[in-house]
Amino acid sequence: MKSVVAVVQRDDADGLLDALRQNNFQATMTSSTGGFLREGNATIFIGIEDERVDQVLAVIKENCTTRTQFVNPMPPVMEPGELYLAQPVEVQVGGATVFVLAVERFEKF
Amino acid sequence: MKSVVAVVQRDDADGLLDALRQNNFQATMTSSTGGFLREGNATIFIGIEDERVDQVLAVIKENCTTRTQFVNPMPPVMEPGELYLAQPVEVQVGGATVFVLAVERFEKF
Amino acid sequence: MKSVVAVVQRDDADGLLDALRQNNFQATMTSSTGGFLREGNATIFIGIEDERVDQVLAVIKENCTTRTQFVNPMPPVMEPGELYLAQPVEVQVGGATVFVLAVERFEKF
Ligand SMILES: Nc1ncnc2c1ncn2[C@@H]1O[C@@H]2COP(=O)(O)O[C@H]3[C@@H](O)[C@H](n4cnc5c(N)ncnc54)O[C@@H]3COP(=O)(O)O[C@H]2[C@H]1O
Ligand SMILES: Nc1ncnc2c1ncn2[C@@H]1O[C@@H]2COP(=O)(O)O[C@H]3[C@@H](O)[C@H](n4cnc5c(N)ncnc54)O[C@@H]3COP(=O)(O)O[C@H]2[C@H]1O
Ligand SMILES: Nc1ncnc2c1ncn2[C@@H]1O[C@@H]2COP(=O)(O)O[C@H]3[C@@H](O)[C@H](n4cnc5c(N)ncnc54)O[C@@H]3COP(=O)(O)O[C@H]2[C@H]1O
Numbered sequence: 001m002k003s004v005v006a007v008v009q010r011d012d013a014d015g016l017l018d019a020l021r022q023n024n025f026q027a028t029m030t031s032s033t034g035g036f037l038r039e040g041n042a043t044i045f046i047g048i049e050d051e052r053v054d055q056v057l058a059v060i061k062e063n064c065t066t067r068t069q070f071v072n073p074m075p076p077v078m079e080p081g082e083l084y085l086a087q088p089v090e091v092q093v094g095g096a097t098v099f100v101l102a103v104e105r106f107e108k109f
Numbered sequence: 110m111k112s113v114v115a116v117v118q119r120d121d122a123d124g125l126l127d128a129l130r131q132n133n134f135q136a137t138m139t140s141s142t143g144g145f146l147r148e149g150n151a152t153i154f155i156g157i158e159d160e161r162v163d164q165v166l167a168v169i170k171e172n173c174t175t176r177t178q179f180v181n182p183m184p185p186v187m188e189p190g191e192l193y194l195a196q197p198v199e200v201q202v203g204g205a206t207v208f209v210l211a212v213e214r215f216e217k218f
Numbered sequence: 219m220k221s222v223v224a225v226v227q228r229d230d231a232d233g234l235l236d237a238l239r240q241n242n243f244q245a246t247m248t249s250s251t252g253g254f255l256r257e258g259n260a261t262i263f264i265g266i267e268d269e270r271v272d273q274v275l276a277v278i279k280e281n282c283t284t285r286t287q288f289v290n291p292m293p294p295v296m297e298p299g300e301l302y303l304a305q306p307v308e309v310q311v312g313g314a315t316v317f318v319l320a321v322e323r324f325e326k327f
Contacts, residue, residue: 043248099219
């Protein structure tokens with residue numbers, strides 16, 4: 001048994017849950033926040049048998065897309081009267097960041 | 110050290126946390142959402158010594174109950190003018206889905 | 219690859235995310251609740267290469283502080299007419315409770 005933990009963008013979360021359901025994967029989602037952009041994203045975990053890991057990774061890959069975000073960089077420390085025009089910086093946010101962990105024991109009550 | 114991760118129904122979460130506290134287990138809870146019903150549930154994780162795993166599973170089992178939910182199935186694609194009467198479908202939602210993971214290192218600061 | 223999961227106090231969460239970013243650690247945060255005090259705290263997980271575990275633990279230790287909370291204990295069961303004056307009880311809440319888990323596989327899509 002493995003636990004597959006995927007951090008995905010909020011815009012992809014519902015579509016991914018639909019695709020997981022259609023492929024007979026059970027999943028649980030929690031709301032989360034990215035450490036860098038401090039924007040809301042989603043963390044989805046899926047408990048599955050060992051031999052289905054490749055299949056679930058393919059479903060995640062197909063349903064999550066890389067996007068470009070424009071971020072205003074932190075302004076540098078300024079002298080009074082100095083003018084600073086923030087040039088938004090382009091940041092690529094990946095479709096999914098995925099961790100596969102071993103599950104020692106699985107129970108349903 | 111093990112990390113016991115239990116997905117439980119929202120209605121059982123407070124009772125389970127009380128029972129864990131009475132049995133001297135420390136725990137942390139996050140709000141979560143089920144992939145199938147898309148309803149709110151709760152994910153509780155408990156870091157414990159290896160020899161207490163059976164005891165904590167017994168506490169979880171005693172405090173979480175299976176319930177029946179009635180769900181309106183997704184309507185099929187319809188022709189204009191066709192009438193569709195949704196027959197609610199009965200879905201059993203288990204008391205707890207539990208994963209036990211190995212913890213390599215534990216620190217408190 | 220390891221997954222470092224740290225339960226920290228809400229007051230330390232933003233400062234810790236800043237420090238992780240400055241030290242080039244990527245992280246994801248979810249809101250959580252302590253099982254004992256039932257107060258909001260934060261659970262932050264960080265996927266890192268094996269050889270950086272000590273460094274990230276040092277960053278967590280430096281940015282999380284132990285605090286004292288005053289909690290009103292649960293009143294005992296009382297006879298009618300008996301007077302009960304709750305003496306608030308002092309509880310120490312640690313800076314961080316940290317679990318290190320092994321990651322079998324890591325993917326970015
Ligand atoms: N120090 C830095 N300098 C420049 N650019 C930086 C950076 N740190 C992050 N970024 C960029 O910002 C994007 C969003 O990161 P964020 O931390 O908000 O949101 C992250 C975070 O929530 C999670 N994540 C990624 N790697 C992680 C890891 N090793 N551990 C825990 N969570 C991770 O996945 C989300 C998407 O990550 P992804 O790598 O695709 O996309 C990242 C990355 O392209
Ligand atoms: N494709 C399908 N066809 C028909 N019925 C289906 C189905 N998928 C789920 N169900 C039913 O719906 C109940 C609620 O599932 P949900 O995904 O909302 O809520 C789930 C989910 O949040 C979590 N969960 C269960 N198994 C999991 C797994 N392998 N990985 C991650 N989370 C899991 O535990 C909650 C309760 O699960 P439980 O199995 O007791 O109860 C499930 C199951 O009886
Ligand atoms: N039965 C009991 N009797 C007397 N005092 C008790 C107690 N249970 C907890 N405490 C005290 O209350 C503080 C807050 O616990 P809480 O469960 O709200 O919040 C906890 C919980 O969310 C998490 N945590 C700690 N140990 C954990 C574990 N083994 N598994 C999962 N989460 C844990 O870290 C937070 C801070 O824990 P920390 O140990 O520093 O601080 C704890 C501890 O000093």
